[in-house]
């Protein structure tokens with residue numbers, strides 16, 4: 001059974017980590033105006049794991065880019081942990097972003113001539129107060145350990161599988177210990193098993209308190225989330241709690257057993 005979630009009003013409710021009110025984003029190219037996001041109101045509290053779904057072009061990435069400060073709204077309000085983002089200058093926004101947010105993309109965007117460890121260290125180069133090299137190595141090593149890649153720290157991206165490369169990108173997003181992980185189709189380039197492994201990692205991180213907002217096209221992947229928001233034409237058309245979410249560790253065990261059976265047969 002899935003439970004609908006009531007739409008949010010203007011007043012920020014206590015405990016909302018992320019709150020949007022009537023957010024819009026239009027793009028103008030020449031004479032044409034594209035209304036990519038047409039008035040989204042949404043509240044996400046700590047500990048949620050939200051899937052954003054919807055057809056291609058429905059505005060999911062536009063929304064995520066605004067959530068991640070990669071783009072700014074045309075109108076509307078965005079409150080991040082009680083701070084009105086519109087009231088910040090670029091430097092304050094960058095500081096809030098590096099403290100609160102991590103971002104993961106479908107294409108991992110790793111630097112190819114750079115080891116896993118150095119890729120994960122990158123965000124720490126821009127962190128204030130400055131983080132010294134030894135401390136950068138330590139934190140990046142810990143983040144790689146968290147995503148199960150302790151044994152691959154010195155590998156280059158080309159020496160890693162797709163799933164491992166996405167884990168490096170996730171470690172890079174986690175290295176500043178953000179409160180929210182934003183992921184735009186993180187399993188879009190991965191096979192089924194690897195996708196479930198990444199969902200297992202996300203569920204473990206979420207169990208440890210990380211709030212996650214993730215875009216996906218796949219119902220099978222959204223099934224691992226606690227809440228599913230569906231967009232159409234720049235608006236939210238449904239918002240439901242997933243009361244019967246799938247547990248990735250359990251599904252992987254079932255897959256393992258099936259593969260074992262197939263080998264014996």
Ligand SMILES: Nc1ncnc2c1ncn2[C@@H]1O[C@H](COP(=O)(O)OP(=O)(O)OP(=O)(O)O)[C@@H](O)[C@H]1O
Nearest residue numbers: 027029034036054055056057058059060061062063
């Ligand atoms: N920088 C831009 N300039 C002009 N139009 C844009 C821009 N970015 C997005 N759009 C338009 O906004 C709409 C929403 O795009 P968006 O990328 O958010 O969709 P999406 O839901 O992420 O799609 P997909 O599932 O294919 O990734 C589309 O019509 C797109 O063409």
Ligand SMILES: [Mg+2]
Nearest residue numbers: 060061062184
């Ligand atoms: Mg997109």
